[in-house]
Amino acid sequence: MQIQTVLGPIGLDELGRTLMHEHLFIAFAGAEFDPTAVFDREAFIAEAARRLRQLRVEHGVRSFVDPCPIELGRDAAMMAEIAERSEMNVVCTTGFYFEAMGLPVYWRARTAEEIAELYIREITHGIGRTGVRAGAIKVATGAPAITPLEAKFLEAACIAQRATGVPIITHTQDGVCGPEQQEAFRSNGVELHRCLIGHCCGNADPAYHRRVAEGGSYIGFDRIGLTRFQPDDVRADNLVRLVRAGYRASIMMSQDRHCGWLGKLARQVTAEEQARIDQLKASGDWPPPYTYLFTDFVPMLRQRGLSDSEIFSMLEDNPRRFFAGEPLPLPNM
Numbered sequence: 555m556q557i558q559t560v561l562g563p564i565g566l567d568e569l570g571r572t573l574m575h576e577h578l579f580i581a582f583a584g585a586e587f588d589p590t591a592v593f594d595r596e597a598f599i600a601e602a603a604r605r606l607r608q609l610r611v612e613h614g615v616r617s618f619v620d621p622c623p624i625e626l627g628r629d630a631a632m633m634a635e636i637a638e639r640s641e642m643n644v645v646c647t648t649g650f651y652f653e654a655m656g657l658p659v660y661w662r663a664r665t666a667e668e669i670a671e672l673y674i675r676e677i678t679h680g681i682g683r684t685g686v687r688a689g690a691i692k693v694a695t696g697a698p699a700i701t702p703l704e705a706k707f708l709e710a711a712c713i714a715q716r717a718t719g720v721p722i723i724t725h726t727q728d729g730v731c732g733p734e735q736q737e738a739f740r741s742n743g744v745e746l747h748r749c750l751i752g753h754c755c756g757n758a759d760p761a762y763h764r765r766v767a768e769g770g771s772y773i774g775f776d777r778i779g780l781t782r783f784q785p786d787d788v789r790a791d792n793l794v795r796l797v798r799a800g801y802r803a804s805i806m807m808s809q810d811r812h813c814g815w816l817g818k819l820a821r822q823v824t825a826e827e828q829a830r831i832d833q834l835k836a837s838g839d840w841p842p843p844y845t846y847l848f849t850d851f852v853p854m855l856r857q858r859g860l861s862d863s864e865i866f867s868m869l870e871d872n873p874r875r876f877f878a879g880e881p882l883p884l885p886n887m
């Protein structure tokens with residue numbers, strides 16, 4: 555059993571402490587036309603490598619999964635360079651984003667089988683001419699419902715999953731449609747323990763989390779620190795609730811952060827937000843570092859009574875079991 559990183563395959567025992575949903579670099583389509591968008595590739599690679607090294611040295615993280623959608627500036631060669639310099643295992647994915655913010659016109663016109671052909675190629679041969687192979691599949695849906703177009707891309711992901719055996723990592727929008735994604739995976743013949751339903755912490759309702767966990771997938775509390783979507787106190791309360799309900803083995807903790815992007819943000823920021831960003835820039839904390847989960851969120855879990863062995867089991871045992879494709883243990887085991 556091997557896991558494909560951007561520098562080649564590693565064994566399961568090399569995975570170690572893993573962040574399952576982070577990003578290095580993002581570029582929304584069109585940013586390349588912005589005359590104000592300047593990007594110094596060399597400087598970015600150096601800074602990204604510095605940040606990953608810090609994660610590894612200070613917090614013992616050995617693997618970093620970047621499920622960057624294909625059309626959001628995914629740059630496999632750059633990921634490989636950063637992995638090499640930081641000595642971090644970096645795993646990238648194949649798969650497109652959701653309809654409202656992605657899905658290139660050319661691929662909208664393709665059948666699920668044609669899309670799957672691309673995904674399978676990227677998993678078994680490599681991305682473009684880079685030789686870098688994807689180690690997982692990205693699926694994304696919007697809100698409030700999965701669109702017919704998104705359902706086609708989801709079906710393609712299922713064809714590729716069944717053909718290759720690599721797991722699926724999803725994006726959900728506004729904390730909805732997790733159960734609908736599960737239903738679609740089930741009806742397309744994908745085992746639910748091969749799927750990580752992402753961004754479930756965007757929903758504040760513990761009943762929603764229970765429903766996703768009971769459905770038999772992994773559940774992403776993977777926007778830790780993104781308080782624009784949810785306060786971290788709510789995340790921590792809900793995460794501990796799920797652990798106490800016996801679902802520790804299903805929870806994946808991550809932050810959905812990135813350390814660089816092309817041009818401006820994909821939305822207009824308010825004057826208040828800009829002031830906060832300028833403040834963080836002045837202190838060298840912009841974009842916010844990947845270490846937040848360890849420096850700020852882990853203490854919140856400890857305060858709520860979780861032991862270090864419970865906390866680090868979620869960051870080590872769960873990613874390993876997910877990639878291995880082992881069945882999820884029953885609750886409370």
Ligand SMILES: [Zn+2]
Binds near residue numbers: 575576577621725810
């Ligand atoms: Zn993401």
